[in-house]
Amino acid sequence: MRKLGIGGFVTVGLMGFAVGGAAQAADLTIGALLPLTGPAAPIGIEEQNGVQFAIDQFNENGGLDGTPVEVVFDDSQGKPDQGVLAFNRMADLGDVPVMLTAYSSISLAIAPLGERREILIVNPAAQSDSLADASSYLVNTIPLVGDEAHVLANYASENLGKSAAIIYENAAAGVSGRDSFKKFFEAAGGEVIADEPVEFGQTNYRASLLKVAAAKPDFVYIAITQSQAAMADQIGQVPSFPLGIGNTFSSPFFGYPSTEGWYQTGIQSGYPSDELVTKFKEKFDVDDMGFFAREYYNSTNLILTLAQSLVEDGKELTGKAMREALFETGTFDSDVAKLEFTTNTASRPVEILQYQGDERVVITTGSVAE
Amino acid sequence: MTMLLVHLLVDGIVTGCSIGLVAATFAYFYSATGTFHVAHAGIYTFCCYVAWYCIGLDIPFVPALLIAMIVGALLGMMIQGLLYAKLERLKATPLVMLIGSIGVLTVLQNVSAILFSPNIIQFDLPWRTEYLEFGPILLSIPQLLIVILCPLLFLALQVFSSRTALGRQIRAVASNPELAQITHLRPQRMFLYAIAISSALVAVPGTLVGIDQAMQPYTSLIILLTAVVAVIAGGIGSLAGAFLMSIVLSIIQSVSVLFVSGRWSLGVVFAIFILFILLRPEGLVKRKFKREL
Amino acid sequence: MNFLFSFIVLAEIFAIVAISTNLLMGVVGIFSVAQAAIMGCGAYAYAVLAAAGAPFFPAVCGAMMIAASLNLLTALPSLRLAGDYFVITSFGTQLVATAVFINWVAVTGGAAGLPGIPVAEIFGVRFVTAGEFLWISTVALALMAFSFWCLLRSPYGKLLHAIRLDEIAVSASGRKVLRAKVGVSLVSGAYAGCAGALYAVYISFIDPISFDIHVSVLVITMVVIGGARTLAGSIIGPFLLLAIPQLLTLLEISSSLVGPVRQLIFGVILIACVLWRPQGIAGRSL
Numbered sequence: 001m002r003k004l005g006i007g008g009f010v011t012v013g014l015m016g017f018a019v020g021g022a023a024q025a026a027d028l029t030i031g032a033l034l035p036l037t038g039p040a041a042p043i044g045i046e047e048q049n050g051v052q053f054a055i056d057q058f059n060e061n062g063g064l065d066g067t068p069v070e071v072v073f074d075d076s077q078g079k080p081d082q083g084v085l086a087f088n089r090m091a092d093l094g095d096v097p098v099m100l101t102a103y104s105s106i107s108l109a110i111a112p113l114g115e116r117r118e119i120l121i122v123n124p125a126a127q128s129d130s131l132a133d134a135s136s137y138l139v140n141t142i143p144l145v146g147d148e149a150h151v152l153a154n155y156a157s158e159n160l161g162k163s164a165a166i167i168y169e170n171a172a173a174g175v176s177g178r179d180s181f182k183k184f185f186e187a188a189g190g191e192v193i194a195d196e197p198v199e200f201g202q203t204n205y206r207a208s209l210l211k212v213a214a215a216k217p218d219f220v221y222i223a224i225t226q227s228q229a230a231m232a233d234q235i236g237q238v239p240s241f242p243l244g245i246g247n248t249f250s251s252p253f254f255g256y257p258s259t260e261g262w263y264q265t266g267i268q269s270g271y272p273s274d275e276l277v278t279k280f281k282e283k284f285d286v287d288d289m290g291f292f293a294r295e296y297y298n299s300t301n302l303i304l305t306l307a308q309s310l311v312e313d314g315k316e317l318t319g320k321a322m323r324e325a326l327f328e329t330g331t332f333d334s335d336v337a338k339l340e341f342t343t344n345t346a347s348r349p350v351e352i353l354q355y356q357g358d359e360r361v362v363i364t365t366g367s368v369a370e
Numbered sequence: 371m372t373m374l375l376v377h378l379l380v381d382g383i384v385t386g387c388s389i390g391l392v393a394a395t396f397a398y399f400y401s402a403t404g405t406f407h408v409a410h411a412g413i414y415t416f417c418c419y420v421a422w423y424c425i426g427l428d429i430p431f432v433p434a435l436l437i438a439m440i441v442g443a444l445l446g447m448m449i450q451g452l453l454y455a456k457l458e459r460l461k462a463t464p465l466v467m468l469i470g471s472i473g474v475l476t477v478l479q480n481v482s483a484i485l486f487s488p489n490i491i492q493f494d495l496p497w498r499t500e501y502l503e504f505g506p507i508l509l510s511i512p513q514l515l516i517v518i519l520c521p522l523l524f525l526a527l528q529v530f531s532s533r534t535a536l537g538r539q540i541r542a543v544a545s546n547p548e549l550a551q552i553t554h555l556r557p558q559r560m561f562l563y564a565i566a567i568s569s570a571l572v573a574v575p576g577t578l579v580g581i582d583q584a585m586q587p588y589t590s591l592i593i594l595l596t597a598v599v600a601v602i603a604g605g606i607g608s609l610a611g612a613f614l615m616s617i618v619l620s621i622i623q624s625v626s627v628l629f630v631s632g633r634w635s636l637g638v639v640f641a642i643f644i645l646f647i648l649l650r651p652e653g654l655v656k657r658k659f660k661r662e663l
Numbered sequence: 664m665n666f667l668f669s670f671i672v673l674a675e676i677f678a679i680v681a682i683s684t685n686l687l688m689g690v691v692g693i694f695s696v697a698q699a700a701i702m703g704c705g706a707y708a709y710a711v712l713a714a715a716g717a718p719f720f721p722a723v724c725g726a727m728m729i730a731a732s733l734n735l736l737t738a739l740p741s742l743r744l745a746g747d748y749f750v751i752t753s754f755g756t757q758l759v760a761t762a763v764f765i766n767w768v769a770v771t772g773g774a775a776g777l778p779g780i781p782v783a784e785i786f787g788v789r790f791v792t793a794g795e796f797l798w799i800s801t802v803a804l805a806l807m808a809f810s811f812w813c814l815l816r817s818p819y820g821k822l823l824h825a826i827r828l829d830e831i832a833v834s835a836s837g838r839k840v841l842r843a844k845v846g847v848s849l850v851s852g853a854y855a856g857c858a859g860a861l862y863a864v865y866i867s868f869i870d871p872i873s874f875d876i877h878v879s880v881l882v883i884t885m886v887v888i889g890g891a892r893t894l895a896g897s898i899i900g901p902f903l904l905l906a907i908p909q910l911l912t913l914l915e916i917s918s919s920l921v922g923p924v925r926q927l928i929f930g931v932i933l934i935a936c937v938l939w940r941p942q943g944i945a946g947r948s949l
Contacts, residue, residue, distance in 0.1 A: 466887055470933070470938070
């Protein structure tokens with residue numbers, strides 16, 4: 001495994017260079033502030049793999065003008081105050097002009113700091129709706145919950161029925177999902193007859209599932225971000241559980257007998273080439289290059305692309321310059337996704353998928369309304 | 371509506387049985403030593419990971435569970451021998467013992483993450499999602515195991531504590547360590563036995579809940595908290611009180627979703643508990659306010 | 664330098680909470696595991712007042728008053744309950760408070776939290792960066808520490824010590840135990856409320872996780888490691904416990920396990936601390 005660039009000596013040394021502004025100051029350290037311990041750690045580590053992989057690939061191909069790009073990982077533990085500390089730590093000790101983030105609450109806490117210190121913050125995963133205008137230096141490479149819920153609510157009210165129940169995770173993303181879905185679904189003439197929260201990190205969902213099933217809705221909108229497998233198992237145990245629908249986070253529900261015929265919205269997120277995916281699996285000893293790994297891989301590549309273009313134009317690698325370059329270029333196309341920036345949030349196509357046997361079938365594709 | 375009530379009741383009882391054994395074993399060690407052993411939650415998780423790892427190596431379920439129990443017992447003895455006994459010699463206050471125990475919990479959680487997996491784990495056992503029907507009620511095999519094994523082990527602990535020579539010796543040490551010292555009972559040794567027993571037993575609900583639902587390194591503290599509340603509400607020193615209160619609390623929590631939105635259920639349980647403890651501090655099963663078995 | 668400053672600011676804020684806990688726990692013997700909840704009440708109160716347009720000082724005072732009265736309410740059971748029982752009751756208080764923070768969405772913003780708490784402004788001077796905010800937190804800590812120091816040395820402080828050592832004797836000698844306990848709860852709550860307000864304005868974002876059971880336990884750990892019943896202990900504890908994770912980031916650790924390994928080392932240091940000095944670094948034996 002590659003060493004981390006966090007080693008004080010290395011980074012402080014590099015800092016001198018960057019500040020000195022030598023003619024070809026191509027040294028770049030990217031920060032990544034992820035939840036590496038605590039209940040969200042499983043996701044955080046997948047994200048970390050994605051970032052590390054992108055950096056390694058880039059450096060193997062010669063790096064930035066011959067200089068390897070460094071990455072600094074920091075653990076937010078899923079707590080805002082730790083996030084603020086880590087932000088300042090990376091900004092001062094690592095002198096990073098750009099940072100990847102995760103987790104709605106942490107991204108919201110560091111958003112104003114990014115603006116004050118002119119550090120570009122790239123968010124490839126958190127979806128809370130308040131991230132849309134949290135800061136001019138925060139860009140979201142993934143549509144927010146509301147965007148997906150809008151597409152889904154319209155589809156559901158036309159095709160699946162007019163009475164819905166909601167199961168949501170009692171955390172920023174889940175609550176945001178519940179509120180947005182409710183708003184759009186009611187606007188489309190539907191009615192939400194029950195909503196039940198589950199706690200982050202909980203694995204026994206039976207009471208909530210039973211209550212929702214007893215309300216007999218046409219379908220259940222599920223907005224949880226982890227432990228989907230446990231929930232799918234337990235759904236199998238509830239007789240006549242209604243049809244489930246969900247968003248991008250619902251992907252792990254696929255492939256269980258109890259979830260046959262379910263729908264989910266999916267942010268179109270493709271795989272990089274087979275060769276790269278195989279390499280990724282070997283490197284991190286995992287079965288799949290998961291959604292978060294792909295998104296962080298892609299967003300890291302986005303940052304590297306920006307850096308490359310700045311170096312080619314002979315500009316300095318600052319957060320401000322990167323932000324300007326991002327909006328100047330506007331569109332970034334890759335195997336994983338086509339990102340278009342007109343606002344701080346990338347607009348990307350949203351698909352409605354259905355689980356049919358061992359396949360996820362695309363039913364329709366809608367773009368997110370601005 | 372009544373059907374839903376029955377289902378929720380059953381769910382509460384199953385959860386209550388698993389928490390009940392956690393509570394009873396916690397109470398057993400607490401009343402023997404007076405140590406607020408938060409690291410019990412860490413052992414719960416760690417043993418589950420051990421069992422998961424063994425099953426990953428194609429060791430069948432029963433030996434895997436036994437290995438987890440043995441590992442739990444050894445781990446507990448290490449904690450008692452290397453930390454609690456030392457702290458007691460240093461005349462540490464209960465609060466300092468608690469902080470030390472929190473340190474152990476942090477270590478165990480992260481060792482589980484480093485040695486095994488930081489991810490949510492699911493057991494690779496085909497019978498995990500098979501169900502048995504009892505009239506309208508479906509119970510998964512792991513749930514059934516919880517309902518049968520946990521109360522049985524609890525009864526075994528009761529019998530051990532009151533009927534066997536060793537059990538009586540541990541109780542003697544608990545109620546009067548100085549006297550026990552004089553009569554050559556060697557309290558430290560008894561404490562080692564007590565922690566070995568409670569740690570081995572807590573491996574069972576840990577593993578079974580992991581099989582039934584899923585397990586991850588960082589969430590066992592909340593289970594222990596519920597268990598501790600049951601211990602207090604059941605009356606410190608009463609193993610039966612702890613076990614029964616766990617079931618009562620779990621049923622309240624499960625059934626409460628009928629009346630309030632689920633997001634208040636934990637708050638409701640603890641609010642009831644605070645009122646309860648204010649009005650009836652001696653616990654449901656009346657005991658003297660004294661540390662004894 | 665911002666990093667160093669932001670570390671000091673946070674450590675100073677937690678030092679104020681530690682003083683509050685120390686007053687309650689070390690001095691009168693009310694073992695509360697709910698100080699983060701009280702701090703949270705102060706933080707939310709500040710956020711709500713600030714959003715309603717209250718200037719910095721009145722908002723902080725409001726937060727302190729609300730936290731003081733809530734702390735009194737939660738400490739009341741200690742008049743009836745002893746030892747372990749009160750510890751567990753305060754556990755319950757903490758969990759109920761978290762449930763309220765999460766579910767009283769209209770006021771607290773629920774699990775999604777309250778973003779965009781305005782920057783502190785005193786007489787037209789804005790305290791934006793960590794370096795600037797350091798002035799506020801340092802002055803606040805100095806004030807709190809000074810009042811704590813005075814309190815401990817006053818005759819009142821002696822009475823409090825006596826209550827912890829032998830409550831029955833004190834009440835038998837005709838001293839008003841109840842009044843003393845009520846007074847201490849109010850002061851301790853005000854400290855925690857002040858810390859909460861500073862936290863809210865400095866971080867500019869608060870959510871229920873910032874004030875949950877883990878934070879309460881962290882604060883207790885700070886007091887015990889630093890040393891109970893001394894002012895130095897309440898300051899050393901937070902600085903040390905917040906510094907350890909910062910220093911651990913300088914270690915090079917294979918990337919996929921960096922988080923758990925750091926936490927593991929933190930746990931080991933905790934165990935080593937209690938074994939090395941059970942009474943705390945600057946404490947007197949409890």
